Amino acid sequence: MxxxxxxxxxxxxxxxxxxxxxxxxxxxxxxxxxxxxxxxxxxxxxxxxxxxxxxxxxxxxxxxxxxxxxxxxxxxxxxxxxxxxxxxxxxxxxxxxxxxxxxxxxxxxxxxxTAASVPLAIIDPYEVQVKSFRARYGKSIEWERWMLDNRGRYEAAFLKAKEAPCTRNIAFRYDTDPIVYEPPWVNEDQHMAALKAISDLAYPGYDFRFLFDGDTDYSYANAIAGIPTNESFASGKDVYLYYETIFIHEFAHILCIPHHYDTIAEMGMRRHMPPGESECLMDRGTNQFCSACRTALNVPLDVDTEEALDAAIAEIWRRYPY
Ligand SMILES: [Zn+2]
Ligand SMILES: [Zn+2]
Known part of the structure; x- marks a missing residue:
């Protein structure tokens, strides 16, 4: 024993x-x-x-x-x-x-x-990002100069996007009453999946997760849909939406991306566009981002999602009662 x-x-x-x-x-x-x-x-x-x-x-x-x-x-x-x-x-x-x-x-x-090799002697992160995108995607020296000259428009967004988590939890809720979609969504899961589809396609490489009535304290941003007038806007981490499909534009503001236009009257007039380009979601001419916005958002320049994105947007649009 x-x-x-x-x-x-x-x-x-x-x-x-x-x-x-x-x-x-x-x-x-x-x-x-x-x-x-x-x-x-x-x-x-x-x-x-x-x-x-x-x-x-x-x-x-x-x-x-x-x-x-x-x-x-x-x-x-x-x-x-x-x-x-x-x-x-x-x-x-x-x-x-x-x-x-x-x-x-x-x-x-x-x-x-980084997207491509940049000498380690260059230590400014924004410059590194611009040079790496130029090298990876074959942009011109004029493009690089334009990006560096327009640092004030894109550096804050670049720094914010760089530190953001890969998966973005978006807490979704209705402003007051639920929108009366026609035909209605099978359930809110299908609706949230449709919002994820447009967002993932507008921001290739990002992983959006829309949470119906999700916790706004733990979310990266909040989408509030069905505001009474057609004046969608972003404030802090809240995005107020008349048409939900404008989320992809307003979310860019949350990441500090500015419009290409300085005044509403200049919308769509291709102001402040990178060399050789004429369209961007932030100029409201198309649903995709230009190379400047993409570089700041760390979205590849060689991914074209236009067709699938337009179709995913139409899928939400066609159900809107107004
Ligand atoms: Zn805007
Ligand atoms: Zn742009």
Missing amino acids: KTIKVTMIVTSIFLVILAFSLLGCHAKLTSVSPYRRAPGEIFLISGENFGNRQGSQVVGISRCRASIIYDVLFWMPEEIEVRLPSDLPSGNYKVFIYDDSDHTGSNSLDLWI
């Missing part, structure tokens, strides 16, 4: 020591350098407890979703070097180490993945 008890105590102590040693062995990241990289480029992760070889561990990056970096150049106890995949969308990412054997993850650190 005594032997069993002693054995149990010894076993318990051993298990506690094992547990502590396992905890102590988890990978911990202390730095990622350099702080920004372009797709296909190499970066270094420093820290501790990485182990002598990769084993069951992987380097992960996440933005909208997590993915594994398979191209590992070397793996040492305090340093790992990896090469980014060549097809990543630009944006702020988290870097971490995941251990598949016990399903644990390390702490995570930031890495800004």
Whole structure:
């Protein structure tokens, strides 16, 4: 009896020591350098407890979703070097180490993945964004100059969009009474899906989530539909909508994107347009954004969603009673 008890105590102590040693062995990241990289480029992760070889561990990056970096150049106890995949969308990412054997993850650190490579000597974030978009999408030097000259119009939006979460929760509610759609939506889930469709198509790469009567404290923005007059507007993080389809325009204001026109009389007159372009949702001539608004919003310049976007907008429009 005594032997069993002693054995149990010894076993318990051993298990506690094992547990502590396992905890102590988890990978911990202390730095990622350099702080920004372009797709296909190499970066270094420093820290501790990485182990002598990769084993069951992987380097992960996440933005909208997590993915594994398979191209590992070397793996040492305090340093790992990896090469980014060549097809990543630009944006702020988290870097971490995941251990598949016990399903644990390390702490995570930031890495800004730019659209294309920009010399590290350039440190101004807005300039980096503009130069990376010019390189990735083949824009001209005139375009770059225009973007830098118009920093005052787009820098605030760029900084706000850069720090925003990938998934945008939008709390939806009616202003007073529900809109009497004809034909009606099957349910509000279908209605919210229709709003998500126009928003995801207007902002390629973003992930909108419309929550009917959602919590306005935890939302990124709020959509209030069915205001009495045709004067939709954005205020703070609230978007007041007469026609819901104008959400995609008003949401850009929440992200600090200005109109291209200075006065209402100039609407659609193609004022303040980047070189060679004539249409933008913020000039009300089309449902898509111009390259300037896209660069600020970190939306790719080579994605054309016009057809699907127009169809998704028509799907909401056709149900409006007014
Ligand atoms: Zn507006
Ligand atoms: Zn624009």
